[in-house]
Amino acid sequence: MTFIGSLMAIVLLSGCVQFDESGQSDVSSATTPSPESSTPAESASTASGNSQVVVNKVDVPRGAVNAKVIKVVDGDTLQVLYQKKISTVRVLLIDTPETHHPKLGVQPYGPEASAHAHQLLDGKTVALELAKNGGRDKYGRMLAYVFVDGKSFEELQLASGLARVAYVYPPNTNYVDHYRAIEAQAREKKIGIWSVSGYAEANGFHPEVMKGTEAYKETQKSGGQASSDAAESTTAGQPSPTQAGDCNGAIKGNVSSRGKIYHMPSDRYYKVTKAEVCFKSRKDAEKAGFRAAK
Template structure:
């Protein structure tokens, strides 16, 4: 009889759940797992929203423009949200750091197959060029240009503003370092590039009043420097830099990259003896 009474009481407790009979729910006991599952779901949702199409790069025109073969058709692609200095503009000619930006895009994309995240709202500019975010092996080309100080955030027009906050944060860091286009005061502005400031900064002796700051940057995951000077630290702590035409340049894994020998020497590196 006592056992029957206990079982009946337990059943009542489960049916009506008074405060004294509350039991922990399954969801409460797995809060950590649910949180992790929600994060994974959010990540998958974000990836699904990034719709990518593959295209073969036919030609790199300049830092921010390439030609690709997409769906059997040749297309000119303009990188979204960035602008690099000109290299062969009919009116503006070659602008400072234009060749460097073009060189980086060549290095990243020549002959490669890229992923394009096409722009919204028709995805073309007034010249008929396809607008897209460009990726190579999961790496954003826009971000690489901004990181090296070889592009500015520009042409921010809705609805294609998806990554503008991230790009501006990267640009801000390049500005802080004073590298590339940001090494020349007032050269890169909201309305474009102003090479004339270089001429206006010359003193009577014809020398720049304030030379651009020398730049350095981090190597990629394989220790390469995009054809720039490699700074290597030996097991004995010796700091040595290697020029692109040095004997051991290709097999050297860099700890630091430099735009000029002067920048390498200022950082405490010496030239290799080969």
């Protein structure tokens, strides 16, 4: 019985998927931070509720900077208070479905990815491992790896099936192999964006294959393509916002629980507002049903 019991223990242990992330903790390192050896593996919450992918706590990289989360924009973007000013951070190496894109509308699992980001980040102080050489994306957003409560935010989104590995551009490729390993587990378990084959692909997300699913129905409740159509109709002849929600000096229109609001370039929160539509004049904004920010 002792031999059999030992054999069963070995089999059970061999079935647990763990990652040995040992490596340097320097920010410029191309390896993954080391898990805390004294901390047992913890499971990330997942979109399926049944399958779980393990995400370990890690040592925050040496040289990472602390920043207070001001706002969660969506599943892969946030605003933080850094060096006494509010900056938009685009999380490195992952991509989540859209929630309020002016043309793509709401994509399946976009609301879930955003909600999970809120759950993880709201009111938190995070550690940012900034992109090498202070790199920013084409929209001027800071690029960084994000760590919250001792865990990688990227890993938590990937493990929950709410993100895919994307935008892998040297020299900012730290942890990419590890991220892909976590993504592979979520895909194998058919969690979230991987629940329907063909939805999450190398070239982005394909909502058409999700028709009939609960996730697709949820996008219709949130406005779905209708919101996209509405945006296009209200911005006919108007400048379009960038993916980062910038209007390049034009009036910004934003839809929230407070209704449709427009922000003038001189307004206090103009720079930190992510626009869903842009307008050339107050008259155009008001004609589309937007009111001035207070």
